[in-house]
Amino acid sequence: MSAATPRGVEMRGARxxxxxxxxxxxxxxFRFAGMSHRGGIVSVPSGIYAxxxxxxxxxxxxxxxxxxxxxxxxxxxxxxxxxALVALPRALRERFRAANIIADSMSxxxxxxxxxxxxxxxxxxxxxxxxxx
Numbered sequence: 001m002s003a004a005t006p007r008g009v010e011m012r013g014a015r016x017x018x019x020x021x022x023x024x025x026x027x028x029x030f031r032f033a034g035m036s037h038r039g040g041i042v043s044v045p046s047g048i049y050a051x052x053x054x055x056x057x058x059x060x061x062x063x064x065x066x067x068x069x070x071x072x073x074x075x076x077x078x079x080x081x082x083x084a085l086v087a088l089p090r091a092l093r094e095r096f097r098a099a100n101i102i103a104d105s106m107s108x109x110x111x112x113x114x115x116x117x118x119x120x121x122x123x124x125x126x127x128x129x130x131x132x133x
Contacts, residue, residue, distance in 0.1 A: 016048040021116045025108060028131045042066055042128045043115070045073040051128055058130055059088060059105075061095055067126055071099040078115050080108030080129035101126075108132050 020033040020043075029038035032048060040051035040058070044066055053063035058081070061068075067077060077096060079088065088096075088105050096103040106114070108129050118125040 015050075018047055019043070019045070019119060020048060021119055022112045022127075022129070025112050025129070026132055028133055030112075030129065030131070038131070040128070040130045042126070044070045044126045045124070046070060051130075055082070055130060058128075059086065059092060061092055064092075064096075064128065067101070067128060068095070068099055070126070071101055073124055074101050074126045075124040076118060076126070077101050077103040078111040078118075078125065078127045078129075079103060079105040080111030080127065081105050082108055082130045083132050 016033055016035060018033075022030055022032050022043075024031040029036055030041050031037075032041075037048075037050060040053065042049050042051040049066060051063070053060075057063055059079075067074065085106055088103060093103060105111075108131070111127055111129055115125060115127040115129075
């Protein structure tokens with residue numbers, strides 16, 4: 001426990017239990033469900049979680065463990081790669097295809113907008129979003 005953490009207080013990984021649209025992004029984080037989070041997030045059917053993948057490792061399979069664990073409830077995965085589009089590596093595209101997930105990478109802004117539309121349509125969508133400044 002750090003000196004800044006009061007005795008008896010347990011710090012857990014950030015999580016919002018449920019589905020929510022993304023209200024805003026920028027300044028290195030996101031706003032959703034009346035809350036804000038600094039850093040990346042992954043939104044899957046079980047909730048919205050902090051996504052701590054370093055940018056250099058964000059497009060590796062290990063960074064998507066939570067998405068793949070919930071693959072049965074996900075049809076579409078939107079991956080926000082920051083300010084610019086970064087193509088998914090072939091091996092990762094094939095891994096998602098094997099899990100019956102349609103994965104598409106795009107800038108984070110485009111991913112947020114697309115995620116909100118698909119979520120409003122009550123479709124099985126997930127998002128992994130890198131922050132932008």
